[in-house]
Amino acid sequence: MRNLLAGPWLAAWKLARVVLPGGFRILLFHDIPLSQREALARLAGELAQSRRLIDPAEAARLLAGAPLPPGPPPVLLSFDDGFASNLDVAETILAPLGARALFFVCPGLMDLDGAAQSAAIAGQILQGRRAAPEPLMGWDAVERLKALGHTIGSHTLDHRRLAGLAGDQLAEQIGGAAEALAARLGGPVEWFAYTFGAVGDIDAAALAEIGRWHRFCRSGVRGGNSSATPPLALRADHVDLAAGEDWRRLAVEGGLDPLYRSGRRSLDAMAKPR
Numbered sequence: 001m002r003n004l005l006a007g008p009w010l011a012a013w014k015l016a017r018v019v020l021p022g023g024f025r026i027l028l029f030h031d032i033p034l035s036q037r038e039a040l041a042r043l044a045g046e047l048a049q050s051r052r053l054i055d056p057a058e059a060a061r062l063l064a065g066a067p068l069p070p071g072p073p074p075v076l077l078s079f080d081d082g083f084a085s086n087l088d089v090a091e092t093i094l095a096p097l098g099a100r101a102l103f104f105v106c107p108g109l110m111d112l113d114g115a116a117q118s119a120a121i122a123g124q125i126l127q128g129r130r131a132a133p134e135p136l137m138g139w140d141a142v143e144r145l146k147a148l149g150h151t152i153g154s155h156t157l158d159h160r161r162l163a164g165l166a167g168d169q170l171a172e173q174i175g176g177a178a179e180a181l182a183a184r185l186g187g188p189v190e191w192f193a194y195t196f197g198a199v200g201d202i203d204a205a206a207l208a209e210i211g212r213w214h215r216f217c218r219s220g221v222r223g224g225n226s227s228a229t230p231p232l233a234l235r236a237d238h239v240d241l242a243a244g245e246d247w248r249r250l251a252v253e254g255g256l257d258p259l260y261r262s263g264r265r266s267l268d269a270m271a272k273p274r
């Protein structure tokens, strides 16, 4: 059904977008199985060809008020959880395009091995919905990503849901992860993405703690980003590479934004300095 509706909706959205506030987009991916590589390569290739791909440094400039280029919104790519396929994607798809992306990793899970890591992926990342599809990158792989010019961000220490956490637990998940990443990769760690990404998965106390360690926090709430967006309430579009082409484009072009208006309002309220 969603694939049937996506085409006409996308056409209507492209007309509507002209009069709506825009901003750059952040796309959000997780592990990229072999069956989805071609779809990602096509999407990234199209964005690169139309000069829409930006890197984290350019995103920071736009958030600081640099003017948005004319034309369709620029796009920053991001990958959550640190799955091993991320390095393959960086080497085989992003490097040939000269694309630099954001990779959010959980240092506490990277240190686990074998069965312990598989159990943590299935339980803490996938919440028991399915078995671990693949291992996570180790430190060597993450260092290689960094050497390729990508930016490594924190995704909590071991993929805990932050909403409702307090005290030592909150400090460990945010500050502990930042210190572990900085110790191994060098600091500062400017970017953070909170786990699970919905507006109910975060709260004001966690965002305040994130703000003590990081410049930017990316959510999974859909929308555009501009200098009017609180830097701890950045929006991102999850793109389902297994979905049809029209549905995928709709997510990339922000056609689902109207459904997330109240989510963005709640997120902005939580991100306000207190």
Ligand SMILES: [Zn+2]
Pocket (backbone or CB within 6 Å): 080, 081, 125, 155, 159, 195, 196
């Ligand atoms: Zn995650």
